Amino acid sequence: MRLTSLKSRVFGNGGMIFAAVAPVLTLLVAFPLLFVVLQAIFPDIARGIFANPFSRFVETLFDKHLISWTLNTLMLGGSVVLVSALVAVPLGILRGLFRIPFAGLWDVVFLVPFTIPPYIAALGWIMALQPRGYLEQITGLNFGGFLFSFWGVVFVMTLNVFPVVYFAVSRMVASIGGRYLEAARVSGCPPMRSFWRITLPLTTPAIAASLLLVFAMAIEEFGTPAALAARSGFLVLVTGIEQRLSDYPIDLPGASLLSVILVLIAMAAFVLQNRIVSRRDFQTVSGKPGASRPAELGAWRIPVVMFFAVIGFLGAVMPILSVILTASTRTISGGLAADNFSTDNFTEIFANSGGAMEALGTSLSLGLGAALITGILGTMTAYVVVRQRTVSSRILDFLTLMPNTIPGVVVAVGLILAWNQPWLPITPYNTIGILVLAYCCLLLPYPVRYANAALRQVSVSLEDAARVAGAGGIKVFFRILMPLIFPSILAAMLLVFAVAARELVATILLAPIGTRTVALFIWRQFEQGSVGMGMAMSVMAIAITMTIPVAVAIWARKQGRLF
């Protein structure tokens, strides 16, 4: 009896879960981020000394690079937003309002960019557009000058992130399409005017919110600007920070200050985005089920389908095609000649040349570890946050969602600073453990959000009913809650796995000497000029991150409605 009541108190009010989760989250999230701020203020904090606060502050602040990198970051983010808006807003509105031929196909095609890591897409574009690249071999046109310029970076990054806007806008427009538009038509409003008066104003928050998300993604991206523009001297804050940490002399205060600036910009974008999404009229709209009947395109069918096809080809087909071509040709200089095609690169990968198989194994285990840890932590946190609406639970909520606004490079800087403190008795630094910490910190928001949403769907009365039926707290958790929310948590864990298994920038900065991951392998192969093997590894990385979620989804469906 006493045992049961103790257990139910433990799980019932979440007190013990809180006690278990809070220190872990503090260590995982707050500890490294705190040191980014401390380092920016105290230049000698790396030696554990709080002396001379702000002594290097002014000097770093007026560093000419700082200003130009910040401006470059804003310019890049702004340009990606602009081009994404030009491409994805019309696409999304067309998709939401009209019956588009092959609509389902386009939705799948536009999901593909999410599954290609941006740095791999960038490398694919390099192979395609560089001088004597595939495009020049086929058509004689050379876009190398464009690709390695600012607008080349914008172009490649836009193709990576525009689906965010496309899906947000098309879903929103479709849900407005039904009653709101009919009410306008019946009130005497012609179709074009209804679009301007009803559809567009109601879609604006979705457009703005998704574009802010695109902005945040663009300013955090490392691989694309590093691969395309770093050589020509165009650096943004992310690539600048990486340079400060990898070029001698290593400049920790500089990297920290740059990190703080980057975080402030990212946070501003997220705060603004949050404000828009939580506005009332926006919610009213998103809550309505849309019984819309898409209109016919008529004579515009062909041009509209061409538009979808061109963007789909550029965003999904082209980079993957280029990666596959490079992976399956013996030498780059041999080009697209028939006798140059071979499986040599894959054979070498499987023969563990350059530690390829180890890199693959390391990445898969890191992904699995991060998925398990964030899955468990996320579920526990979400439980406390959803079921126990107190101040402390809100702090947990904040801690777990904050990494969402923190770029990977900043998390890496924080981990370097925090775990190199001389007073620490033990440290995971210089072990593979530091990568687990980095991925967990970065990706924790996904499981928390998914579990949060799932738990909110589970009415408290379901738990109460189980209690009344005689189940104790632990039983309720595992027999009632877990089966109901597990599919969501599994989905989040798959996402964590896929992202962690190919993370680039934090891995570059944190991986201990001699440790190779898939991302590092690809990156280094490219830097060393053995592009073919790097691309073969890319093909495998894409294949794995695409197939494992599908396989798990099929497995879950086979289990029937068990969950």
Added chain:
Amino acid sequence: MVNAENPSLQTGSPVIATGVSQRFGSNTVLKTIDLNVAPGEVVALLGPSGCGKTTLLRLLAGLSRPTTGSIHIGDQLVADAGGGTFVPPERRSIGMVFQDYALWPHMTVAQNVGFPLEMQNVGSAERDTRIAEALGMVGLAHVADRQPGTLSGGQQQRVALARAIVSRPRLVLFDEPLSNLDRELRESLVVDIASLLRKLGMTAVYVTHDHGEAFAIADRVAILHSGNILQIDAPEQLVGNPSSPIVVDFLKLGLVLPADVQGGDLMIGGGARRLSPPAGLVNGSRSGQLFLPRSALLPSNGGNRVAAGHAISGTVVHSMFRGDGYAVQMRFDNDISLEMFSTTRLGDGTIHDLDISWDRAFWFPHEDVQTDHTHNA
């Protein structure tokens, strides 16, 4: 065509739908509908879920095109499948109230209500007056500057009503406007809508699946069943003189007993019970359905009337106290049940005989169940 700028008392136009049908692929949802609505008349479309009420309303609104047939609003031909005429909703000068309100969340209440006037290019001073007037009519003048999302469901539907009538449209359409509201609100709003429509003299078509609502609001009620209008009549006429067993069944007007005719007698349930109607009720048909309205079933005053074929017996399932008496659920032959009224509580499971007053009975012969019936009154 009535001028919307001139709010005369009689603003409604007649509506004439001729031979209208609607097919979605191979699914015929409306079969040849003929409907005439007089100016200023309120017609309710009543029917079970999926019978095509919304489909018919959307055809009147111009939100979809008929497969066959034509529709006139006033003298304007708004849809003609044969001639290819189709007037889009914005040029039909109608108003519509939706089940889910469909108030635009990015506009205030006043902006929502003023939208139809804005579309007619009514000047802003006059617009303000008419918005205030319309909101006043629905009792919501004080919420003009609020966002619709901050109002209760009943208030939102009143705003939607104000928006539908503000431009004095020729025709107002309602698609189950009250079904998202709770019962008390429904009952008060239905009265408000009915009196407002009468006051403004508006033509209206009102879709509902609740007969209380239909009877409360409409001059005539059309019973829609799987794509056909079975009967269209004033509520009193509908109840007193239903045209088919389906109407009886849908309106729960009384007992419908399938019967075979043998030597002038009715054999119910394959002969389990024999009833002896007066000559002339059955009128030569060999089988059909006997309809006994509630008023034709009276508590038995004893005697041998069951054996003589002039009464039926039913078992009490349950008596429910209803304030002014008891609602008694009774089960008759063939598991047919009917709710009766009684001033005293009848014990559950007891068997009671009910005398049939034959002069109120109906006979629906089998040969032509849907259109014809004889009435022995």
